Amino acid sequence: MRGHAHLVAGYIPGRSPFHRMPLWVKAVLLLLVAVLCLASPAVSVPAGAAVTTAVLLAAVASHGVARLPWGRLWRAVKLMLVFLVLIAAYQWWEHGALVAWQVVAAIVATVLASNVLTATTPVDELLDGLAAMVRPLERFGADPERFSLTVALMLRSIPFVIGAFSDVRDAARARGLERNLLARSLPVVIATVGYARATGEALVARGLGDPEPDDDASGGTGPGR
C-alpha cells in the first residue's frame, strides 16, 4: 500500500550487527556521537577537529557495516548541502579552515549516525521505544494509553490523507484546476476533518479515548450537563 510504503521507507531490512543491536544501545551510541562532536572543541581546536573527524569516519564506517546503500548516505548530505557550504564559508572566513571543518564534520557525523539508527530499526520497535519512554511520565499526569492511541491514530491516518490528496489531485486535473493550490488542498482538508470527527465519534461509541471518568467527575453527571 502506498501509505504504508511511505511509512517504512526509513527502514532497510538486514542482518547486520546494527540491525541486531537493541534500540537502547543504538540510542546511547547516537548520544555519544552528539556529545563528542559538541564537547570536543571545548578542549582545543585541533583536538575538536581530530575527535570529530574520527567520529565522522566511524559514522561512515557504521553505514558500511549496516550495509546501507551509499545513495542514502549521499541523499542525507545533499539535502543540506547548500547550508553546509554557507556555514563552511562563513566559519572559514571568521575562524579558519580547521574550525570550518570541525563544524561541518560534526553536523554530517550526527546526521549520518542518526540515519544508521533509523535505517536499522523497524518502525514498530521505534514506537515501542517511544511508549517505554512515556510510561514513567504517568506519575506526572501523562496518560500513556491515550498517548499510544493518538500515535496509532496518526499512523493509521497517513495513508488516508495521502489517498485524499491523490484523489483530489485527480479530480482537480479532470476539471483543469491542477495548478490551483486551493482547489488541490481545500477538499483534502475538509475530507480530513470529516474523517477525524467520524473517527472520534467511533472511538466514543466504542468507549475509547475519553478521559477516565474518575479523573473529571468534578462537574457532576446530572442530565443537565
Added chain:
Amino acid sequence: MSASARQSIVLSAAGVDIVPADAAAAGPKTILKPLTLELAEQRIAVIGANGSGKSTLLRLLNGLVLPSTGSVRVNGLDTAADGAAVRRTVGFVFTDPLSQLVMPTPVEDVELSLRRLKLPKKERRARALDILAGYRLAHLAGNSIYELSGGERQMVALATVLAVEPSILVLDEPSTLLDLRNTRLLRERLASLPQQVVMSTHDLDLAADCGRVLVVDDAGIAFDGPPDDAVARYRALVG
C-alpha cells in the same frame, strides 16, 4: 452479561434540536421531533429517506447524541447520566468501517477493544486472534486495513464491536457500501447473533428480516409495525 436476556430501550418524549454555532444564523432546528417509543423486539429496522433522521435516532440509543428534550433509557440507564455504561451495553457499527477501524491491522483493533479488560499483552493478543478466528477472519488478522475489501472491513468492524460482548447492537446503514454478496454475508451474520439488533438500512430485504420496522420521515416516525406494511408505507411516502 447475557445477550439473549430481554433488552429494553425506552425513549420518553426524546427530541433533538440543533442550535447553530454561528449566532447570526437562524434559531434552533429540530432534527428529531420528540418521540416516545419502547424498543424491545430482537430485530428492529429503521428505514426512510436520506436526511430523514435515521442516524440521529440511532445515535440517541447509545448516547452519541443526547436528547435536548425528554430522555432515553437503555435497560434503565439514562444515556445522558450514564453514557459510559450505556456505551458498554450498546455496540455501534457505522456505515463506513474505515472511520471505525482505528488501528492499522484487524488484530490490533480487536486488542484495542479488549483494552478495557486489562489483560496482559500476550493474553490480549491471543484473545483477539481467538475472536477473529471465531468470525472466520483469522486469515486477515495481520493485514493492513487498507488491503481489505469493503466487505471484509465491515466484518472486521463488526467483530471489533462484538469483541466486548454488548447486549444490544446498533448498526447505521451497515450495507450501504457493500455489494450484493457481502450484503448477503452480513445478513447471515446478523441473523446468527444472540444480541438485540437495531439497524437503519436502505436494503428492503434486510428490513424484511426484522420483526418490527420504523419508517422515519421528516424527523418523525411515520409508521411503526411489521415489515410488509412498513415497506408499503415507505414506498407510498416516496411517491
Added chain:
Amino acid sequence: MNPTSRSRPAPDVTAKGPTPQPSSASTAARAVRRQRFNAVDLSLIAVFAALLAASIAIPGINVGPLGVAITLQTLVVSLCGLVLGFARGTAAVGLYILLGLVGLPIFSGFRAGPAVLASPSAGYIIGFIFGAAVVGLLAAWAVRSRFKTAALFGAALAGMVVIHVFGIIGLTLKGMALPAAIGADVIFLPGDILKNVIAVAIALSLHRAFPDLLVRRRR
C-alpha cells in the same frame, strides 16, 4: 474550559438545560493545564499530525531558486493553529515532530530521527511548534473579530514570523553568519506568504463547514 461539557461526545447537539461553556482566547493558556482532550480532540490532533506528515510527500509548486521543491508543510502548520486553536494545534504539531524525531521519515525530504536537530534546518522544525501556538492563540481571538479574514491572516503571518525567526536563529547557531542566514531565509518568504493566504482561505471555508470546530458553542 469545563471538562465535563468538553467530554460530551457530540458537541454540535445541545443537551438539555443551559450548558456553561466559557471558552475564550484569554482563558486558553489556563485551559491547557486543566483541559483534558476528549476522543474527538485526540482524533483531530492525530489526523492533523498525519496531514503534516503527508504534506511533505505532496509535491507543491516549484518556487525555490535553489531548486527546492516547496511543499505544503508550512501551510498545514498555519492551518493547525487556525483550525484547531492553541492547545490542540500545538499538540498536533508537537506529535508530528516527536514522531519524526523518534524516526519516522516524515520531515521534509523524508528525513527522520534526531539527526534533524543536528541539521541546519533544526530551527524551523522547533519553530513550527511555537508558530502553531502563536497562530492558535491569535486565531481564537481573530474568529470573533469584525475583520475576521484580515485578523486570521494577521495571526497566520505572526506565526510565520515566529517560524522564520526560529529558523534564522537555528542557522546562526549552526555557524552561519547572520546576514547569510537571513538571506537564505527570505528566499522562502514569498512562498510562505502565498501559502498563508491559502491557509486562511481554507480555514474560512472550514469554519463554515464545521462551525464549532475552533470556537466551542457558548450556550
